[in-house]
Amino acid sequence: MLAPQGGGPSQDELKRVAAHRAVELVRSGMVLGLGTGSTAVHALDRIGALLRTGHLRDVVGIPTSEWAAASAAAAGIPLTDLNTHPVVDLSIDGADEVDPALNLVKGRGGSLLREKMVEGASRRFVVIVDESKLVPRLGASGLAVPVEVIPFGWSLTLRRLRTLFDGVPGFNIKLRTAATNAKASAFDESESKSEPFVTDNKNYIVDLFFEDGIHGDLNLISDEILRITGVIEHGMFLGLASSVIIARKDGVVVVDKAAKQGSEEEADKKRRDGRGEEMRKGKENWKEKKEYVPRKKKERKEKGEETIISTLL
Numbered sequence: 001m002l003a004p005q006g007g008g009p010s011q012d013e014l015k016r017v018a019a020h021r022a023v024e025l026v027r028s029g030m031v032l033g034l035g036t037g038s039t040a041v042h043a044l045d046r047i048g049a050l051l052r053t054g055h056l057r058d059v060v061g062i063p064t065s066e067w068a069a070a071s072a073a074a075a076g077i078p079l080t081d082l083n084t085h086p087v088v089d090l091s092i093d094g095a096d097e098v099d100p101a102l103n104l105v106k107g108r109g110g111s112l113l114r115e116k117m118v119e120g121a122s123r124r125f126v127v128i129v130d131e132s133k134l135v136p137r138l139g140a141s142g143l144a145v146p147v148e149v150i151p152f153g154w155s156l157t158l159r160r161l162r163t164l165f166d167g168v169p170g171f172n173i174k175l176r177t178a179a180t181n182a183k184a185s186a187f188d189e190s191e192s193k194s195e196p197f198v199t200d201n202k203n204y205i206v207d208l209f210f211e212d213g214i215h216g217d218l219n220l221i222s223d224e225i226l227r228i229t230g231v232i233e234h235g236m237f238l239g240l241a242s243s244v245i246i247a248r249k250d251g252v253v254v255v256d257k258a259a260k261q262g263s264e265e266e267a268d269k270k271r272r273d274g275r276g277e278e279m280r281k282g283k284e285n286w287k288e289k290k291e292y293v294p295r296k297k298k299e300r301k302e303k304g305e306e307t308i309i310s311t312l313l
């Protein structure tokens with residue numbers, strides 16, 4: 001836990017505030033997606049406490065990792081799985097990065113595959129973060145963008161991933177090791193001789209690092225990564241978050257994808273209306289030109305130029 005800075009709330013307190021706000025959305029009878037990490041644990045504890053006091057009833061949770069399963073069980077949340085409940089009412093989870101379009105990087109804790117499966121099956125996916133997770137573009141924190149790969153031939157898969165980002169300035173790539181701090185920086189080679197980090201699915205993680213974040217079409221980049229044989233999943237969560245709850249030192253901000261899309265559609269409409277107005281003006285200009293052309297043509301004909309043009313044609 002971080003010590004409070006300048007008398008304000010600590011980072012862990014901010015995580016707790018975001019988590020508790022998200023848990024206000026939980027209703028009795030819901031199937032929940034249970035997140036992984038130091039922010040999500042506050043949500044698990046809170047749900048457990050509300051179940052114990054009887055404020056919530058008949059809630060079941062699908063853990064996004066072995067860690068989440070153990071933490072949820074310790075908190076007293078009954079567990080289920082995606083096979084029994086393929087539709088999840090609400091998932092609550094942390095993130096490593098959030099961009100302005102609410103795309104995420106997840107998986108620095110190594111649970112990206114199960115997280116993406118559970119959160120992708122959710123009617124609503126609420127992300128809980130403190131303000132340190134906000135980035136102008138994915139990868140811009142300079143920390144890992146994880147890719148889960150099968151252990152068989154992992155170094156070939158790593159080479160193919162490296163080739164994909166060949167020429168990107170400040171790009172680096174590393175196999176995550178058991179000794180690697182999950183939030184590792186790109187250039188720490190000290191633990192390069194230790195054993196690979198193994199996920200809950202018995203796979204490895206290759207971490208991608210971008211000095212200035214990922215530029216370009218994220219969906220296209222996602223497709224290119226997933227097309228490499230040996231890659232199972234990556235930690236970019238594109239368009240999956242329904243809302244992001246951001247705990248800041250000066251208060252909580254909730255950003256809703258629907259509201260954001262609404263305002264973007266509004267802005268788009270304004271742009272289209274603007275273009276419509278331009279087109280209308282353009283048509284008027286064009287009409288003016290049309291009227292203008294015959295006059296010119298008439299003048300040219302009178303001057304004898306028209307014949308020359310026709311001959312040239």
Ligand SMILES: O=C(CO)[C@H](O)[C@H](O)COP(=O)(O)O
Pocket residue numbers: 035036037038039040093094095096105106107108109110111112115
């Ligand atoms: O994706 C994750 C684990 O795979 C976590 O949600 C992410 O790493 C955020 O963790 P924390 O809340 O501890 O910062």
